[in-house]
Amino acid sequence: xxxxxxxxxxxxxRERPERSINYKERxxxxxxxxxxxxxxAAVLAAAVVGMAAVSWQNREYAEGxxxxxxxxxxxxxxxxxALGNNILTYSKDGANCMDGRGIVLWNQTYEMxxxxxxxxxxxxxxxxxxxxxxxxxxxxxxxxxITTNLPIRKFRVAANGVVAVILDDAKITRINLxxxxxxxxxxxxxxxxxxxxPVDISISPSGELLAISYLYVDSGIMKSxxxxxxxxxxGQNLSSDRFVGGYDYQGNVVPMIRFMNSxxxxxxxxxxxxFFTGSEKPxxxxxxxxxxxxxxxxxxxxxxxxxFLNTEGKEKYRLDVYDGTGSLVNRKSFDMExxxxxxxxxxxxxxxxxxxxxxxxxxxxxxxxxxxxxVYLLAPTQKRNRFLxxxxxxxxxxxxx
Numbered sequence: 425x426x427x428x429x430x431x432x433x434x435x436x437x438r439e440r441p442e443r444s445i446n447y448k449e450r451x452x453x454x455x456x457x458x459x460x461x462x463x464x465a466a467v468l469a470a471a472v473v474g475m476a477a478v479s480w481q482n483r484e485y486a487e488g489x490x491x492x493x494x495x496x497x498x499x500x501x502x503x504x505x506a507l508g509n510n511i512l513t514y515s516k517d518g519a520n521c522m523d524g525r526g527i528v529l530w531n532q533t534y535e536m537x538x539x540x541x542x543x544x545x546x547x548x549x550x551x552x553x554x555x556x557x558x559x560x561x562x563x564x565x566x567x568x569x570i571t572t573n574l575p576i577r578k579f580r581v582a583a584n585g586v587v588a589v590i591l592d593d594a595k596i597t598r599i600n601l602x603x604x605x606x607x608x609x610x611x612x613x614x615x616x617x618x619x620x621x622p623v624d625i626s627i628s629p630s631g632e633l634l635a636i637s638y639l640y641v642d643s644g645i646m647k648s649x650x651x652x653x654x655x656x657x658x659g660q661n662l663s664s665d666r667f668v669g670g671y672d673y674q675g676n677v678v679p680m681i682r683f684m685n686s687x688x689x690x691x692x693x694x695x696x697x698x699f700f701t702g703s704e705k706p707x708x709x710x711x712x713x714x715x716x717x718x719x720x721x722x723x724x725x726x727x728x729x730x731x732f733l734n735t736e737g738k739e740k741y742r743l744d745v746y747d748g749t750g751s752l753v754n755r756k757s758f759d760m761e762x763x764x765x766x767x768x769x770x771x772x773x774x775x776x777x778x779x780x781x782x783x784x785x786x787x788x789x790x791x792x793x794x795x796x797x798x799v800y801l802l803a804p805t806q807k808r809n810r811f812l813x814x815x816x817x818x819x820x821x822x823x824x825x
Contacts, residue, residue, distance in 0.1 A: 485782065485791035485809070485824040492821045494526035496814070504801035504814045508546030510563050511803065511814065514539060519550055521563060524805065524812060526819045530565040542581050544629060549581035560585050560604050568604030578625060586631035590622050597622055599636065601655065610655060612665055616640060620649065628683045632656035633706065634666075635689055637678040648678040650691055650698075658704045668705040671698075685725040688748040692721060697730065699750040710750025724767035727753070727785075731765070745772070745785070754785050768804040773811075775802045782824065791824060 498504075502515040510529065511522045518533040536552035543549075547567070551558035558570040558579060567585050574591040581587050585604040590597060593613070599622060601610035614622060620640025627634050634653040641647070651670040653659065659666035673693060681691040687703040696713050700706040719741070720731040727745050734742040739757035743765065747753050758774060760781065766773045770785045777799055781792040801814040809824040 483790065484788070488780075488791065488793055488822050488824050490796075490813075490820045491810075491823045494819045495817060496522070496526055496819045498800065498814070498816050505541065505543060505548075506801070506803040506812075507543060507548055508563060509806060510546070511801070511812065511819065512541075512543070512548060514541060514550060519548075519559075519561075521561070522819070523563075524819075524821070529563055530561065532559055532561060532566065534559065540576075540579070542579060544581050544627075545583045547581055547583055547585055549579060549587050551576050551579055553577070558587055558589065558602075560587060568606060570602045570604075570606045572600075574598060578622075580625055580627045582627045582631035583629035584631050586627065588625050588627045588634055590625060599625065599634075601627075601631075601634070610666075614638070619651070620647075623648075623677070623679055624681050626682045626689065628686050628689075628703075630656075630686050632659075633683065633686075633689075633703070635681045635683065635691075635700075635706070637681045637691060639677060646675060646677070648673045648676050648693065650678060650681060650700075652700070652706045654704060656704070669707065671708055680721060682723060684723060684728070684748055690723070690728050690746075690748075692718065692730075697728070697746065697750070699746075699748065701748070712746070712750060712752070720762075720765070722765040722767065726769075727767050727772075729765055729767065729772065731762075743772075743774070754783075754787065756783060756787075756789075764802070766802065766804060769808070771808070773802060773804075775799070 499515060502513050505512045507521060509524065513520050516536050516539060518531065520531045521529045523529055536555060538553040539550055540553055541548060541550050547562045549558050549560050554575045556572045556576065560567045560581065570587055572589065572591055574593050577590040577592050579587055579589040587602050589600050591600060596613050596615055598613045600608055603609055620638035622636050623639045624637045632655050636651045638649045649670055649672045652668050653666040654668045655666050659668060662668060676693040676695060678691050678693045681689065683689045687701055689700045689706055691698045696711050698708065699710040701709040716732045718730050719733060722729040727747060730744045732742045734740055734757050737757050739759045741758050743756045744752060745754035758781065760774055760776050760779050762774050763776045772783055774781045779794050780802060782790045784790060797815050799813050799815055803812045805812055811822045813820045813822050
């Protein structure tokens with residue numbers, strides 16, 4: 425009997441660890457099953473959300489309905505522009521800003537012969553060609569005035585209110601930077617012999633980077649050059665003009681250069697579009713040669729759109745859309761005699777005073793239709809399927825359904 429009891433005790437001791445191991449493995453297996461089920465559920469949920477988002481982005485609208493209308497009289501000779509989420513109205517006699525409810529936020533009176541306007545986000549600068557005063561405003565009202573002692577030829581405003589100005593001084597052309605209080609932050613000068621004539625300028629949203637397109641003649645050959653200057657901490661350790669890099673283009677005129685955002689700029693010549701990247705020292709990132717004449721240029725912080733006369737197909741125009749890397753991401757042919765082309769996230773709207781077409785970057789035309797009356801401005805709102813439209817006597821909200 426003793427031997428039997430000893431055998432049973434020995435057997436229990438030997439089996440106990442095995443049962444313990446099996447129990448732990450079962451718990452571990454159960455936890456892994458729950459984990460994998462959770463991961464699978466999360467993946468499926470993400471896929472469903474992604475499919476729903478794509479479906480929403482590609483959904484075609486059935487109609488555009490005016491859901492509200494506020495009486496607003498358009499002044500003869502006035503122009504409407506989108507200023508952030510508000511509407512800017514300007515003319516030779518003054519400017520005002522209205523919110524989406526038609527409430528006037530501010531008025532600015534002046535007398536100008538040829539008013540020039542530059543907008544960066546929710547900040548606007550208004551000045552007269554050949555004048556000596558630039559008004560800087562945002563949705564809250566005046567941020568300051570800049571007074572120069574030389575005729576103004578061109579200017580650009582940063583999102584923080586800093587303004588870069590080209591001033592004419594006989595044989596010398598000056599390029600100065602001012603803050604909203606009118607204080608002269610940077611003062612520089614150029615001549616045709618030194619670096620050429622500044623055709624265009626652009627300032628980054630932060631006000632730290634300045635890009636200048638120059639035109640000059642070298643040994644009888646026309647050339648253009650693009651120069652970048654950094655007025656932030658990086659530029660302090662460089663030369664007095666804060667020059668951080670530049671590029672030359674022989675036989676080309678570069679009439680336009682713009683910052684898309686704080687780290688991306690593009691320039692357009694008669695035969696190419698160039699992209700530059702870098703928040704401190706912009707470098708050439710891409711060049712795309714163009715064989716056709718550009719009719720119009722539109723851009724936002726993410727995309728650049730070039731309109732050409734269409735050489736293929738029945739439509740009159742062709743829109744080529746590039747992203748900030750210089751890649752062609754969308755192409756569309758159309759017939760509309762357009763007033764403007766607006767980019768809103770991954771969507772763009774082509775419109776005239778009578779027609780409009782809503783498209784996305786996936787190549788889907790979400791809607792095309794006609795306005796019930798003459799439209800002077802169409803502007804996106806914070807809600808993707810709603811737009812503000814300005815007519816002769818009203819501000820209206822149109823909702824796409």
